Every structure is written in structure tokens, then in C-alpha cells.
Amino acid sequence: MSPLTPARTRQSRRYLMCRPEHFTVSYSINPWMEPAKPTDTALAVRQWQSLYEAYIALGHEIELIDPQPGLPDMVYTANGGFVIDGVAYVPRFRYAERQGEEQHFSRWFRENGFRVVEPEHTNEGEGDFLLAGDVILAGRGFRSADDSHREIARVFDREVVSLTLVDPRFYHLDTALSVLDPVVAPGETPTIAYLPGAFDDASRAELERRFPDAIRVADADGAVFGLNSASDGENVFISPRATGFEAQLRERGYTPQLVDLSELLLGGGGIKCCTLELRGGER
Structure with missing residues (x-):
């Protein structure tokens, strides 16, 4: 790290997580899921626990939603909503296999002091919506409907930037792009990292126009879900297999925190998929 590298500031975050007690791969709704391949639920729980403990150790607040039998993908809480200023825009999943989760996330938000907005259009929460400074980056192409981009712009009264995903391996925006500065001053542009080949x-x-100083991540690091990461502005929680991205983060003054969620990757999810940011709401 050179003397010109900016100092990074940790921002305390509040996350919603779900213990993967019922995790398995019994169907396939993305290219990572192979039902014929064995999964180890106990290992998934241990790996998830290591992420939970890493967040706690760095001072972050974790809320938990109860896992439900028959809903193995509830562990991927990022898809359970998109939250700004205590308003929770909840999901409407594209695939029937996940639609049973919707009522549980809606209920959790209501019971925990959030104002719930029920969607009219298919969307998969923070999987496809990422807050980047003053704007919402929104993924399209595989899961969330284009109409949901217009809907979320109305709900939060913010500019929405639609980004088209073209590689089915990266079916949600949070698998191909990470916002590294969760808090910036009004009008400032956060640092992001992204996988160029995932977009049209x-x-x-x-x-490139909006984020000229972004970290462009190599395909090898994207393919191990290196970009499916969470950041508190200083610490970036990433896959230990994303070694190139790890080096890039260190060069920019961030501190990589390596957490292996390889078992949960069998379901097509990683660190960010298991982490839903809660902005506002009662505590």
C-alpha cells in the first residue's frame, strides 16, 4: 500500500442472516445447483457460523430470521428484501421453489419495526439492488423484472441505474458487483468492484462513466464468487479463493477478511447472498 492510498473507515453495519439448518440442493434454479451432487448441511452451518462470528468480532449487529423446513435457500437472506431508512421492499421471487420465503420475510420486517412495501413486480431484493451512494444499482436479465426497477425508484425516490447481466453464472447483480463503501457523504461516489464480463x-x-476508479475484477476471481462480498468500508469479507481480488483490495487500503462458504456456493450463493443490509428500522 503506497503512502497515497486512502485510509478506510469501518462503519458499523446491521445485517439480517438465516442459519442454514435446512440447506440442501434438491432442485436447480441456477447453473451452480446440481441436485445429484451431495451437500453437507453440517458443513454449511459451520461455514455460515464462521461468517456470523467474523461480523460479530468486528462490531457489527446481526439479526436472525428463523429457518423454515422446505425452504433451503432462506440462508440467502440478501434476496429477502431491499431496505433503506426503515422501509423494506420485499421480494417476489421468479421461481416457485423460493416463493414460500416471501411471507416469512414480510412478517419478520413487520414484526421488527420496518414499513413493508409489497411489490407488484418480480424482484429478488438486494440480490439485484445495491445502494451505491445516492443511487440504486439494479440488475436485470435473469431474475428481477425491468418493471421492478421503475417500482423501486418510486418507492425510494432515488435514481435507479439498470445494468444488464449476460452470463447465467452471475444471475444476480450481487454476484458480479460489490459496493465497497456502504456509507459516503451526499454526492460522493463510492468505490465499487465489478466483473466486466458479466455485463453487456x-x-x-x-x-466506467459513473465509477472510473472502480476495481475491475478478473474472471478467475469472479468465478469463485469473489464479488459476492460484504464491506463495512474498511473490512471486505471475501472468498479465500479470490486471491487476485484480495490483492487489489489491499492495494486500495481495504482489509480483506477471508471466509470460506464453499458449501453454500453449491446452492449458488456466497457471503453477500447470506447478508441482507438493514438500514434504519427499530432496534
Whole structure:
């Protein structure tokens, strides 16, 4: 790290997580899921616990939603909503296999002091919506409907930037892009990292225009879900297999925190998938 590298500041975060007590891969709704391949639920729980403990050790607040039998993907809480200022825009899942989760997330938000907005259009929460400073980056192409981008712009009265995903391995925005500065001053641009090959030409051009100092991550690091990461502004929680991305983060003054969720990757999810940011609401 050079003397010119900016100092990074940790921002205390509040996250919603779900213990993967019922995790298994019994169906396939993304290219990572192979039901014929054995899964180890106990290992998934141990790996998830290591992420939970890493957050706690660095001073972050964790809320838990109860896992439900028959809903093995509830561990991927990022898909359970998108929350700003205590308002929770809840999901409407594309695939029937996950639609049973919707009522549980809605109920949790209501019972915990959030104002719930029920969607009219298909969306998969923070999987496809990422807050980047003053704007919402929104993924399209595989899961969340284009109409949900217009809907979320109305709900939160913010500019929404639609980005088209083209590689089915990266079916949610949070698998191909990470916001590294969760809190910035109004009008400031946060640092992001993204996988260029996951987006179409127009989306890449838009990202280059808006985020000229972004970290562009290599395909090898994207393919191990290196970008499916969470950041508190200083510490970035990433896969230990994303070694190139780890080096890039250190060069920018961030502190990588390596957490292996390889078992949960069998379901097509990683660190960010298991982490829903809660902004506002009662405590």
C-alpha cells in the first residue's frame, strides 16, 4: 500500500442472516445447483457460523430470521428484501421453489419495526439492488423484472441505474458487483468492484462513466464468487479463493477478511447472498 492510498473507515453495519439448518440442493434454479451432487448441511452451518462470528468480532449487529423446513435457500437472506431508512421492499421471487420465503420475510420486517412495501413486480431484493451512494444499482436479465426497477425508484425516490447481466453464472447483480463503501457523504461516489464480463456493452460503459476508479475484477476471481462480498468500508469479507481480488483490495487500503462458504456456493450463493443490509428500522 503506497503512502497515497486512502485510509478506510469501518462503519458499523446491521445485517439480517438465516442459519442454514435446512440447506440442501434438491432442485436447480441456477447453473451452480446440481441436485445429484451431495451437500453437507453440517458443513454449511459451520461455514455460515464462521461468517456470523467474523461480523460479530468486528462490531457489527446481526439479526436472525428463523429457518423454515422446505425452504433451503432462506440462508440467502440478501434476496429477502431491499431496505433503506426503515422501509423494506420485499421480494417476489421468479421461481416457485423460493416463493414460500416471501411471507416469512414480510412478517419478520413487520414484526421488527420496518414499513413493508409489497411489490407488484418480480424482484429478488438486494440480490439485484445495491445502494451505491445516492443511487440504486439494479440488475436485470435473469431474475428481477425491468418493471421492478421503475417500482423501486418510486418507492425510494432515488435514481435507479439498470445494468444488464449476460452470463447465467452471475444471475444476480450481487454476484458480479460489490459496493465497497456502504456509507459516503451526499454526492460522493463510492468505490465499487465489478466483473466486466458479466455485463453487456452498454452496462459496462455506464459503470466506467459513473465509477472510473472502480476495481475491475478478473474472471478467475469472479468465478469463485469473489464479488459476492460484504464491506463495512474498511473490512471486505471475501472468498479465500479470490486471491487476485484480495490483492487489489489491499492495494486500495481495504482489509480483506477471508471466509470460506464453499458449501453454500453449491446452492449458488456466497457471503453477500447470506447478508441482507438493514438500514434504519427499530432496534
